[in-house]
Amino acid sequence: MPDTADAPGARPRIHWFARTEHRFHAWREKRARKRGMSPTVAAFPGYGGPGWVRIVGRVLIVPRRSAADEYAGLRGWRSFVSIPIGYARVTVTVGDQRFEVTADRGGVIDTELPVALDAGWQTLQMSVEDGEPVDARVFVVAADTDFGIVCDVDDTVMVTALPRPLIAAWNSFVVDEHARQPVPGMAVLLERLVREHPGAPAIYLSTGAWNIAPTLTRFLSRHLFPPGAMLLTDWGPTHDRWFRSGVEHKLSNLRRLAHEFPKITWLLIGDDGQHDDEIYTTFAREFPDQVRALAIRRLSPAEAVLAGGRTRVDDREAADIPWVTAPNGAGLLEQLQEVGVL
Numbered sequence: 074m075p076d077t078a079d080a081p082g083a084r085p086r087i088h089w090f091a092r093t094e095h096r097f098h099a100w101r102e103k104r105a106r107k108r109g110m111s112p113t114v115a116a117f118p119g120y121g122g123p124g125w126v127r128i129v130g131r132v133l134i135v136p137r138r139s140a141a142d143e144y145a146g147l148r149g150w151r152s153f154v155s156i157p158i159g160y161a162r163v164t165v166t167v168g169d170q171r172f173e174v175t176a177d178r179g180g181v182i183d184t185e186l187p188v189a190l191d192a193g194w195q196t197l198q199m200s201v202e203d204g205e206p207v208d209a210r211v212f213v214v215a216a217d218t219d220f221g222i223v224c225d226v227d228d229t230v231m232v233t234a235l236p237r238p239l240i241a242a243w244n245s246f247v248v249d250e251h252a253r254q255p256v257p258g259m260a261v262l263l264e265r266l267v268r269e270h271p272g273a274p275a276i277y278l279s280t281g282a283w284n285i286a287p288t289l290t291r292f293l294s295r296h297l298f299p300p301g302a303m304l305l306t307d308w309g310p311t312h313d314r315w316f317r318s319g320v321e322h323k324l325s326n327l328r329r330l331a332h333e334f335p336k337i338t339w340l341l342i343g344d345d346g347q348h349d350d351e352i353y354t355t356f357a358r359e360f361p362d363q364v365r366a367l368a369i370r371r372l373s374p375a376e377a378v379l380a381g382g383r384t385r386v387d388d389r390e391a392a393d394i395p396w397v398t399a400p401n402g403a404g405l406l407e408q409l410q411e412v413g414v415l
Contacts, residue, residue: 110134112158114182114199116209117286120274120302122333124189126211129303131283132161132180132201157181158201166198166206179307181283192218192272194300212274212302219336220270220365222263222301223327225343226279229370230259231292255296256370258402265406266340267299269415274337275301278326280319283307323352331360338365340414342405345398346372357394366395366414368405 116130134156157180165172167188174184182199192215198206214221227233232254267275281289283305290303306322330339341356341364343349350369357364397408409415 110156111204112161112201113204114163114201114207114209115286116199116207117283117290117303117305118300119209119211120276121188121190121211121213123213123216125185125187126167126190126195126197126213127185127302127333128165128174128182128197128199128209128211130163130182130199130207130209131286132158132163132176132182134158161201164200165209166200177307181307210300212300214274214334214337215272217336218272218274218334219338221274221276221330221334221337221339222266222270223276223278223330223339223341224263224301225349226277226281226289228256228344228346228372229342229349230256230263230277230298231289232256253292255292255298256401258404258406259370260296260298260402262402262406262409263342264297264299265415266409274334275299276304276330277301278304278323279306280322281305320348320352323348324355327352327356328359331356331363335363338363340365340368340409342368342370344370344372361394364394366397366409366412368409369396369398370402370405371398371400 112132112134114130114132116128119126119128121127157176159176159178159180161176161180163174163176163182165174165184165186167186167190170188172186174182174186176182190211190213192213194210194212197209197211199209200206224230263275267273277289277293279289286303286305289305293300304326306319327339327341330337341349341353343353350367353364353367353369357367395409395412395414397405397412399405399408406415
């Protein structure tokens, strides 16, 4: 007999670890409901364009006494032991329009809706099981916008020294946003970019898990980074592998942005401690007309050791675009001025 995973029209085979994870979360959800806990939606900043919006969030079950505020206040390891509700039905209200959407196996909502909203930051509501609605913000890009910013998080705006396992675990599970350090000058750089390009979307694209979204939101606000849409990833197995690919997560979202906003040229900001250089170069080769410049933060020798070394891609002949590098935001700002981005 043919392998059902390869047969035409067959559904992909689900990895046994993914099935086990889903059953474990379902068991935890059942116990939590018996203890009087209730579901809520954790809404994250999204984005959109003329006639559509992309909403992102996560459905979780939390103590009834505080609902959404309970999750928003979670710090460190507590956010990683929160209980997601897989395949939950979520009601999204935009003005007088109502939509029903379904979360994925990990409780993550990532859906595009056909709604027309004015350009700029707009607010909609999300709710689950007739619970209290939660406000969700989306940045709607105007039709004539021709510049946008995509920025990595780890070791680009926040010093995390990823992916060294022990340091990563300490930063993710223990330390809260008060103890995390911003990369010097990056907040000023991003704020300057947004001010110099009114209406430009800012997208924080990271391989970090959605679990850290509340901490990341508070960190960005505390250190005066401009608000922007947040694209993280769901920690854990996919249907066919143990863990999600961070490289594929970033590339797929960049490609999606290119198709959604064909008129926008993007400034891509990252660091040389993981794969940003390689990812951005690949994207620039595929969409050379949609990349304004590449800005790579250069890690210090100590940071590079903690981050597991550097990555460097020297083949940039596929796209004739400005490429700048510096150890901090001030250096990147100066070089971006020289190439005409600022």
